[in-house]
Amino acid sequence: MKYIDEFRDGALAQRLAAAIAHEALPSRTYHLMEFCGGHTHAISRYGIKDLLPANVQMIHGPGCPVCVLPIGRIDSAIELASRPTLILATYADTMRVPASKGLSLLKAKARGADIRMVYSSADALRIARENPEREVVFFAIGFETTTPPTAVAITEASAGRLSNFSVFCNHVLTPAAIANILESPEVRELGTVPLDGFIGPAHVSTVIGSQPYEYFAEEYQRPVVIAGFEPLDVMQAILMLVRQLNEGRAEVENEFTRAVTRDGNAKAKALVAEVFELRRSFEWRGLGEVPYSALCIKEKYRAFDAEVRYGVEYRAVADNKACECGAILRGVKKPTDCKVFGTVCTPENPIGSCMVSSEGACAAHYTYGRFKDVPVVATAA
Amino acid sequence: MSGVRPDYVRPVDFKHGRVDMSHGSGGRAMAQLIDELFLRAFDNEWLRAGNDSARFAVPAGRMVIATDSHVVSPLFFPGGDIGCLSVHGTINDVAMSGAAPLYLAATFVLEEGFPLADLKRIVASMASASRAAGVPVVTGDTKVVEQGKGDGVFITTTGIGIVPEGVDIAGDHARPGDAIIVSGTLGDHGVAIMSQRENLSFETAIESDTAALHGLVGAMVAAVPGIHCLRDPTRGGLATTLNEIAHQSRCGMLIREQDLPVKPQVSAACEFLGLDPLYVANEGKLVAMASAGDAATLLAAMRAHPLARGAAIIGEVIEDPHHFVQMQTSFGGRRNVDWLTGEQLPRIC
Numbered sequence: 079m080k081y082i083d084e085f086r087d088g089a090l091a092q093r094l095a096a097a098i099a100h101e102a103l104p105s106r107t108y109h110l111m112e113f114c115g116g117h118t119h120a121i122s123r124y125g126i127k128d129l130l131p132a133n134v135q136m137i138h139g140p141g142c143p144v145c146v147l148p149i150g151r152i153d154s155a156i157e158l159a160s161r162p163t164l165i166l167a168t169y170a171d172t173m174r175v176p177a178s179k180g181l182s183l184l185k186a187k188a189r190g191a192d193i194r195m196v197y198s199s200a201d202a203l204r205i206a207r208e209n210p211e212r213e214v215v216f217f218a219i220g221f222e223t224t225t226p227p228t229a230v231a232i233t234e235a236s237a238g239r240l241s242n243f244s245v246f247c248n249h250v251l252t253p254a255a256i257a258n259i260l261e262s263p264e265v266r267e268l269g270t271v272p273l274d275g276f277i278g279p280a281h282v283s284t285v286i287g288s289q290p291y292e293y294f295a296e297e298y299q300r301p302v303v304i305a306g307f308e309p310l311d312v313m314q315a316i317l318m319l320v321r322q323l324n325e326g327r328a329e330v331e332n333e334f335t336r337a338v339t340r341d342g343n344a345k346a347k348a349l350v351a352e353v354f355e356l357r358r359s360f361e362w363r364g365l366g367e368v369p370y371s372a373l374c375i376k377e378k379y380r381a382f383d384a385e386v387r388y389g390v391e392y393r394a395v396a397d398n399k400a401c402e403c404g405a406i407l408r409g410v411k412k413p414t415d416c417k418v419f420g421t422v423c424t425p426e427n428p429i430g431s432c433m434v435s436s437e438g439a440c441a442a443h444y445t446y447g448r449f450k451d452v453p454v455v456a457t458a459a
Numbered sequence: 460m461s462g463v464r465p466d467y468v469r470p471v472d473f474k475h476g477r478v479d480m481s482h483g484s485g486g487r488a489m490a491q492l493i494d495e496l497f498l499r500a501f502d503n504e505w506l507r508a509g510n511d512s513a514r515f516a517v518p519a520g521r522m523v524i525a526t527d528s529h530v531v532s533p534l535f536f537p538g539g540d541i542g543c544l545s546v547h548g549t550i551n552d553v554a555m556s557g558a559a560p561l562y563l564a565a566t567f568v569l570e571e572g573f574p575l576a577d578l579k580r581i582v583a584s585m586a587s588a589s590r591a592a593g594v595p596v597v598t599g600d601t602k603v604v605e606q607g608k609g610d611g612v613f614i615t616t617t618g619i620g621i622v623p624e625g626v627d628i629a630g631d632h633a634r635p636g637d638a639i640i641v642s643g644t645l646g647d648h649g650v651a652i653m654s655q656r657e658n659l660s661f662e663t664a665i666e667s668d669t670a671a672l673h674g675l676v677g678a679m680v681a682a683v684p685g686i687h688c689l690r691d692p693t694r695g696g697l698a699t700t701l702n703e704i705a706h707q708s709r710c711g712m713l714i715r716e717q718d719l720p721v722k723p724q725v726s727a728a729c730e731f732l733g734l735d736p737l738y739v740a741n742e743g744k745l746v747a748m749a750s751a752g753d754a755a756t757l758l759a760a761m762r763a764h765p766l767a768r769g770a771a772i773i774g775e776v777i778e779d780p781h782h783f784v785q786m787q788t789s790f791g792g793r794r795n796v797d798w799l800t801g802e803q804l805p806r807i808c
Contacts, residue, residue, distance in 0.1 A: 079723060309790050445800075449783040
């Protein structure tokens with residue numbers, strides 16, 4: 079595959095690995111957080127950890143849209159989907175997230191709720207056009223990458239007077255989550271989470287640009303390198319972070335120059351600003367209530383806001399006590415620190431959201447890396 | 460004079476007609492459909508006998524039986540349709556024990572309102588696949604369900620076959636040191652189906668690989684009678700098949716990503732759909748395990764057959780009490796190749 083295989087070249091990876099091993103100072107450890115689930119997935123899928131020296135350690139961040147959705151939000155989606163005559167259109171990733179009362183969207187569907195998996199907000203719009211006698215709600219989730227398409231759907235519905243379409247908005251903001259982690263007591267005061275630098279988001283940054291991260295680099299003195307989701311991107315970003323730390327720099331650098339500019343995508347940002355405004359507060363799984371960390375639909379488009387139309391009332395629900403998703407999302411714990419990882423909680427029967435999405439830290443480790451947790455008797459060459 | 464012709468039956472309207480409840484009622488309409496469609500298409504001595512069962516002499520030796528239901532959507536896809544798929548699927552299940560398939564039985568569940576023209580096309584495709592494979596459909600059944608209670612047509616086929624003397628192929632026979640061989644490119648069928656889904660259609664030249672593999676298996680068994688395992692990686696793809704065999708044989712597997720045969724178009728489609736070709740279904744491929752000493756002979760025999768020109772050794776069976784399937788990535792790391800979680804592509808076969 080042209081333009082993809084180039085970023086998965088094993089020989090180049092070996093050269094980068096050698097450079098990282100050469101430049102990483104043996105006297106210290108490098109704790110680097112990859113914010114995005116896309117990076118978490120690439121690290122596990124391509125076995126990048128095998129190519130890093132022991133003193134370069136990756137910490138999984140909270141950048142997995144499905145993982146950070148709290149149970150209460152899934153409960154609301156199930157309530158909406160359970161209304162007769164309503165169709166809930168949703169990305170497939172949310173289907174298996176455990177909700178209250180042992181339910182999930184998948185189980186609600188089996189009980190008769192009309193839930194349709196879609197690949198984009200445009201598919202949800204199409205369903206609404208094709209079913210004028212039914213109400214269609216799009217379960218909108220995700221960071222800044224998926225927000226502009228939702229904005230497009232709302233403006234199109236508005237222009238076309240598609241009165242049977244609305245959006246259950248759960249869009250969240252990356253900078254707010256990074257700030258929350260850097261401000262958390264574990265990082266700031268207790269020092270229990272050593273955090274030396276960030277691999278910055280790939281797709282999110284194509285929309286918001288690299289500029290929003292400058293504040294973190296400056297204020298918290300942590301280097302940020304924005305990187306693409308291909309494995310060589312991740313390796314290159316790690317090398318760039320090691321170099322910044324060795325040189326005592328804390329800057330925003332852009333490894334993903336083929337897609338990210340400093341200012342991002344002006345058109346997408348304008349669309350988002352047209353349709354959405356900041357939500358006063360939003361509950362994140364793992365991070366709790368984070369002020370101004372999410373978006374809601376502006377008054378002008380309230381006719382398309384499912385929360386207004388159906389009077390959705392948010393009820394917070396505590397996570398399963400045994401589940402460590404919260405601590406894992408904050409980088410405080412690793413999947414293997416969780417007692418239920420791989421025993422009670424597996425991709426088939428997830429207890430927490432990190433085991434659901436392929437971008438979740440637990441699912442990625444379970445699927446691709448768990449053989450490393452147990453001694454293997456013999457391996458062929 | 461009256462125009463009544465006492466023995467005249469108006470032919471079934473295969474151009475504009477549709478399945479209705481009477482086609483499953485057991486009455487004249489059903490008899491006529493069987494006569495004009497199924498009997499004519501599958502024509503053989505057992506069906507002509509007109510009994511509810513087929514009678515035949517049992518050859519000496521060990522027999523195998525396999526059954527498979529087909530619920531694919533869409534019914535027609537690039538490279539095939541539910542008809543030929545239902546013949547190939549069961550023949551392959553029988554063949555994976557090293558057996559030569561002998562006879563098939565077929566059951567049709569038809570939905571009221573289904574166009575008879577489509578049914579005729581499907582049955583013709585089935586009949587031609589069965590003739591090409593040399594495995595006749597010797598008995599069958601037809602049921603009709605009300606509109607909304609089915610999805611056009613579901614087909615269940617059952618096959619029986621006979622295992623040659625000295626052949627002992629089973630999922631629990633893989634041994635550490637065995638070579639793992641696949642017969643060709645992975646994921647063609649799943650991607651061909653996916654390209655036709657209404658909410659997802661994209662243009663591709665990829666066709667389903669649906670094919671009957673008993674001829675290939677016959678050539679393989681003739682070359683290496685001591686093959687340990689054979690399986691066709693259908694739903695769940697190669698990854699699922701390897702995990703199944705690792706568990707049955709209580710061993711591990713180590714495969715090499717760079718040796719996996721995948722067409723560039725398939726890997727490109729998987730890339731933008733977020734799929735992994737290791738988990739995408741095949742309908743005309745098999746994976747074989749044989750001792751390292753037999754591997755070269757087996758590979759040569761496979762490559763000499765038209766259905767396995769692209770056969771490749773992709774890894775080895777290893778000892779592992781945890782029965783993990785691992786993969787050496789092209790990138791230089793190593794990772795698990797786990798069971799499929801959930802469903803990657805619904806209703807593909």
